Amino acid sequence: MDGDNPDRRILGGTRTIAGAAVALIAVYVVVRIVLAATGGFYWDDLILIGRASTHNVFGWDYLAHNHDGHFMPGAFFLAGLATLLAPTQWWPAAVTLVVLATAVAVAVWRMITIVASGRPRWAQVVVLAFFLFTPMTVPSYVWWAAGLNTLPMQFAMAWLVGDAVLLCAGVSHRQTRIIVWRSALIYLVALTCFEKALYIVPVVFAATVLWCRFGALARERESSVPGPLAAAFVGAKPLWQVLAPLTLVWAVVFLSVTGGQGAAGRHSMVQALHLTWRSVNNAVIPSLVGGPWNWDRWIPSPPMGFAPVWQIVAGWVLLAVAVVVMVRLRRGAWPVIVAAAVYVVAAQFPVMWNRSSANTALELAQTMRYLPDAALVMTLGLALVLACPRPAVVRRRPVLPIAAAVVVVLVASSGWGLWNFQRSWRNNPTPDYLATARASLASDPDRIMFDQALPLEILTPVAYPENQISHTFGRIRPTVRFGAVTDDLKVLDQRGRLVPGGVTPARTFAAGRGSCTDPEVRSITRIPLSGPLIEWRWTVALSYCANRDGRMSVQLAGGEPVVVDVRAGLHVVYVQSVGRGTAIALRPLTAGLRLHTGEGRVGEVAEAALLK
Structure with missing residues (x-):
């Protein structure tokens, strides 16, 4: 049978x-x-995303990067394609x-x-x-x-x-x-x-x-x-x-x-x-x-x-x-x-x-x-x-x-x-942080954001510069506007929410000797700091009163001058610049512009609530 x-x-x-x-x-x-x-995502994943967000993913500089002793152009290529397809998702x-x-x-x-x-x-x-x-x-x-x-x-x-x-x-x-x-x-x-x-x-x-x-x-x-x-x-x-x-x-x-x-x-x-x-x-x-x-x-x-x-x-x-x-x-x-x-x-x-x-x-x-x-x-x-x-x-x-x-x-x-x-x-704060940060940045696409470090539990400074938000969110849509000057500083908090920001007092400086009625800054002026700064990207919190609308430059030693739009009256401006030294150099660029500066800080951007 x-x-x-x-x-x-x-x-x-x-x-x-x-x-x-x-x-x-x-x-x-x-x-x-x-x-x-x-x-x-976890740790090195963000490094891959950061490089894919700031480099040409088809370029040799990106593909041949020596990643902690690893040579992995194929892995970088796959990571780059995924980042192009859906950044940080x-x-x-x-x-x-x-x-x-x-x-x-x-x-x-x-x-x-x-x-x-x-x-x-x-x-x-x-x-x-x-x-x-x-x-x-x-x-x-x-x-x-x-x-x-x-x-x-x-x-x-x-x-x-x-x-x-x-x-x-x-x-x-x-x-x-x-x-x-x-x-x-x-x-x-x-x-x-x-x-x-x-x-x-x-x-x-x-x-x-x-x-x-x-x-x-x-x-x-x-x-x-x-x-x-x-x-x-x-x-x-x-x-x-x-x-x-x-x-x-x-x-x-x-x-x-x-x-x-x-x-x-x-x-x-x-x-x-x-x-x-x-x-x-x-x-x-x-x-x-x-x-x-x-x-x-x-x-x-x-x-x-x-x-x-x-x-x-x-x-x-x-x-x-x-x-x-x-x-x-x-x-x-x-x-x-x-x-x-x-x-x-x-x-x-x-x-x-x-x-x-x-x-x-x-x-x-x-x-x-x-x-x-x-x-x-x-x-x-x-x-x-x-x-x-x-x-x-x-x-x-x-x-x-x-x-x-x-x-x-x-x-x-x-x-x-x-x-x-x-x-x-799953005890990983990164996914929630990324999702919240994407939503926060998308909620105000016209805002000028300063670069800042990711929270330490997400990526520590040893991964610099890939631990900067400009690298992590460099390809998300709508595109985030990163700049060097703003008069309304907002930062991402530990959970990725957009909150009021401030500047840590790594160094401070005193108010100028003049007043709003008699501004002391009329030409190139050096404002001494409370101590020296090493070469780094610093944020300056500068309060001023100006006699008219105009433009001035702010510069740290060894760095490029940053052009700032100023307005007549009493205001605060935040300037981010790379440099070092013991003083800030201010220079009015508009004819007839005069300024009086108040007390200020030079340091890192941080949540304002943590600086009180």
Whole structure:
């Protein structure tokens, strides 16, 4: 009967497994949509927006910017397009993240099915579930700037592994050309988004060598190919011939742009080792059991995972059990396990070295934003273990039900940890501030605004000049009118509302010796300050009374004179100028104009309510 046809049963099982994989990916995508929809911009995101708002997003100066040691023209380009489309609005960034994450999931499933081809399909679904729901990929996903770096790298690594294995398995000449040029293009895109993508080729080559030990080429052409290393090199030779020079050229470009310099400051070997161990022990290991469950955030830092001791111990125990099971059930699993472990540890050290300094807290390693590629390599390792043959003599055990039960428990644990992470991540003042500020600025589009710093919990001065509102809101519509002179100073408060502004008393100056009936300023006049000013953009609060309407210039030493329109009578004017020195120079520009100046201040713009 048809119901007893083995081919139909196999086909039905294949369809069921494919359906399970699609269902898992669908759940993953829904979770990613929720994460993106409830997220918002944070820290480096505003730096990307600021540069896209003040530069030509198609220009090399913008695309080749050395961003804290990163050379990422592709990521800058995507950020620029999103900023042009909807400045400071989250939805283009969210769409970008969801699309890229979906592409990564598909590429990982493709990689698993190619690498572990012919092995138990349900086991492949279990491996896919590990990647889709591991907490290691979440913190870098919700952070737009990090996602623009890591998601293209994950996609490229997974796709290139699949392509290299296909070449070693044997394909036609035409297919080889397609695979090689497709892989080269994908690799190049990943490189433009993140210099860490330079790790891709070593990972792909190592994975291909490990696969070739028991892959089709090693089995079928053992007489002509002496070993897995030669098999991997020969089988995918056209691919290596393109990727190797591309890697070399890009490395040279990266070094020429960044000078090989990462984050500023002195680095510490001891600190880097401590950070690397903290990343492995307090982030990677608890993630194996769905942790950390506890997340804390010290704004403006990102959330940090604090796994309890029992969760770390459980992670080590699960890892040990998994290693024993893989070694017993798959011949030749040891090299795969060692290679994956080496990558997970070794890939963390350069990042932690770059971040190590006397002021670096060890909790940095617990943000888990440096682990998505480690999660992918661990997934690749599981797929390679599946590709290994069973031992000649092994007792059949109900592995699948046990594995399925473990996966269900771990996915549930990961879900709880994800829920707590998301609650911590949403404790972010940036989205509300941006939305309120956009509405405030749009409510009075004709107003002259002075530049000012974003609130410290949004972006600190270390990001100057990208922490200035002229950079953040430089492309919003209607266009904000930024100027250097106003007689009605308004500023954005901590929540983004437009409120009366004032000037902090960094320096003060006394009233002039004249009076409104006998103005003292008739020609160039220096008004001494209470102390010296360093070179900076300062705001002068100047009260005056003038005998007529006219124009005068206000200047600080080392700066350009600012022309100010004055009105007859008693008024206050605010002037923003770059300069330094110990005095302000006033110069009437209109014939017959005379002024008397009152007490004033030189400092930063601030909320008037905070200056009382």
